Amino acid sequence: MKNFFLIIFLLFSSYVFSEDTSPKNYEILRKKYSIFPEDDGRAFQYLNSYIKNAKAEKRDLELFQGYRDAVYYSKSLDKKLKYADSCLDAAYKSSNDNRIATAYVLKGSVYYANYRKYKPALDEYLMAYKYSKDTRDLYLKNKVSYHLGVVKNYLGYHEEALELFKNCVSYFEAESNDKTSHESQRFNNKKGYINSLHQMVICYMNLKDTKKTDSLIDIGLLKTFNDKDFLLERSYFLKSKGLSEYNNNKYTSAIDYLNESLGLIKDDFAWISLDYFYIGKSYLALKDEEKAISYFKKTDSIFTKHDFILPELRENYELLINHYKINKDHEKQLFYTTQLLKADSIISRDFAYLSLKIHREYDTNTLIEEKGRLETANTWGGFLIAALFISGGIIVFILNKKYKKEKDTLSKYLLLEDKMKNNSYVSSENTTTRTSPVAILASDSLDEKKTQIAAAIKRDLLRKLQSFEEKKQFTQKGLTIQKLAIQMDTNTNYLSNVINEQKGMNFNKYLGDLRIRYITRLMFEKSIYLNYTIDTLAKECGIASRQNFSDLFYEINGIRPTDFIRKRKKELENNNGGNFSPLERLHGLL
Structure with a gap:
């Protein structure tokens, strides 16, 4: 009899432990860590078990979800990117186009939101679009459209971006008001709606449509009023309100709104730098040059730390250079000239399609000549100028070599193009492949x-x-x-x-x-x-x-x-x- 009960106990125990990694138990584990806020490492005490179990049982769906959550809760930017790669790998293993598209959006969002690297973000978003274009998942479709719109907006294609955001606002707003959907779905849709609204504000602001800009800002401020779940989003509308006030010559009001935005914004260094810059410009308009310069320097400190600059912030360095030029501080004039050259190189690298549209008061040649004039006023500036002349000689040599290479490349491309157009692009070694x-x-x-x-x-x-x-x-x-x-x-x-x-x-x-x-x-x-x-x-x-x-x-x-x-x-x-x-x-x- 004892043996009988022992067998029953062992069988029951076996059943219980075999259920530890059932879908229900994955759900239980997920509920345990979902109480933590974003970037909170405490979630990993449960999340690590979730991922480990999913790996052991080769559950691609759970593994995909686990790595997706790991991106959300990891504080390390490098780890976010690694988890995003793992999420993409799990998505491919599941052979599900929606998951693959979602994983590409996730990776692109890490590049965009955390690194502000738009080129790699765009690559990921384009792949997401490829895998989502035939999907019936409208949330995913609009999410991909939103991110492509963000990149288009950033590159200066505001009218194209605006059309995307209008569709996103229409979809996300309707879904956020759907009482039959789950609370988390409504939250995500509201977040999508508010962020799309903010991007529309940026579009209209760049298109100089003041009436629509102000109207949407008021809607955004109303939608985020007294809502602790959308403090970051509220900071974006406060930032936009501050810019609008500045454009209307209401400089004191602009400073108030921009400072309020800074109080709510978290680690979004791109918008923080914009807040600093326009606070500085507002103080400059109010004839408080000392405060203005202090904020321009804060904008520069963000550029120095993150190697990132919005094209519209180029003026920050023109203002600093002019300030120190008037005050005959050649050392600082030289420093900020060097910073402007660096900013130009980054703008040219990351915004090849936008940089041609940017008005340049200080083009590269003028800036290099300015360095030459500063040489006599600054001791260590002479070494820098000498290095520039040497670099110039090297550049001439490289350009000459590049020109010859370019001619050779062009002839090879034209030959390849001709083969393509004449359907003769087949293996040169394989003359028998066309034979039956x-x-x-x-x-x-x-x-x-x-x-x-x-x-x-x-x-x-x-x-x-x-x-x-x-x-x-x-x-x-x-x-x-x-x-x-x-x-x-x-x-x-x-x-x-x-x-x-x-x-x-x-x-x-x-x-x-x-x-x-x-x-x-x-x-x-x-x-x-x-x-x-x-x-x-x-x-x-x-x-x-x-x-x-x-x-x-x-x-x-x-x-x-x-x-x-x-x-x-x-x-x-x-x-x-x-x-x-x-x-x-x-x-x-x-």
Whole structure:
């Protein structure tokens, strides 16, 4: 009898412990850490168990959710990015396009919100768009549209961005008022609505539509009034109100609103720097130059710390330079001139499409000449000028070398373009790939000593290889000859011999050739691919390493992928009358 009860107890215990990682228990674990606020590391005492269990049981959905939550609760920016990568990996394993799109948005948001790196953020958002364009999940669709709109707004395409945000506001507002949805869904939709509203304010402000700007600011302030869940969002509308007051010459009021915004804003250094700058400009308008300069210096300190600057804050350095020039403080004049040069280089690098629109009172040549005049007024400035002259000589040499390389690159691109247009873009080593399997075998049958593989087996493999090429199965990540042989129900020797004899190259070269020609054709025919990073392009065609992709691309096409992208973009820009932008194609699709 004792043994009977012992067995029953063990069976019951086994059942209980087997349920520890059931979906219900994952939900229980998630409820335990969901009480913590964003960036609170205490959540990981439960979250680590959640992720560990999901890994052990290979539950891709739970693992995806766990890493997604880890991004939210991690305070370290580097870890946020790593968790975002892990979330993307789990999403791919689940083979669910919605999750993949969500993971790309998540990673893009880390680049945008935490690093203010717009170029990599845009790459991620474009991938999210690719995977979400056929989705029925309207929340996800609008979320992707919102983030693309943010980048468009930032690059200066305010009218295009405005259309996206109008749609987002319409959707998120309706969903936030849906009483049948879950409370958390309504919260997320309200957050989407308020943030989209703020972006519309930025659009109208840049488009100089004062009436609509002020109207939306008032709505935003009303929607966030006395709501502790939306303090950060309220700071954005207070910031916007301060800018509006400044534009209406109400400088004291502007300072009050901007200071109130600073009191609520958290770690958003981009908007903090804007607050500082316009507080400084307001004090300058009120003839309090000392206070104004102190705020301009605060704006500079953010730039120094984060290597980030909004294009409109370039004026911050013009004001500082003029101030110290008038006061004959050559050392500080030189320092802020150097800062302005650095700011210009970052603006040119990160805002290639926007920088041409920015009015430059101090262009690069003027700034370098100014450095020369400052040389006599500052001892250590002389060393800097000498370094600039040496750098200038090096630049002339590099430019000359670059010019010759550019001519060679152009001729190779034109040759490649001609092949594309004339449908002659095929493997240079593979002259037999266009021949049918039966015709090839007819020539083989004349001398059976030349082959060690039975004709029937070879014919079957050739048909499978033809299907493999037509279905683009060569884009599989981590594909080896062993894996392909298993997929084709053969062995590696048979497969290797057929590829060597009939394709004129070994397996690795054959695979690389297919992948590079496939991605090159996509880049030529679909301009959206020109906006992808080299890493993304490599993944798209199944190549794991960026360097391997670049080397293979050069070996097969005679031109580096970056050069090909640059030339193709320029060609499309010329064809479109100079109006081509990295988001031009998306404009018609969004």
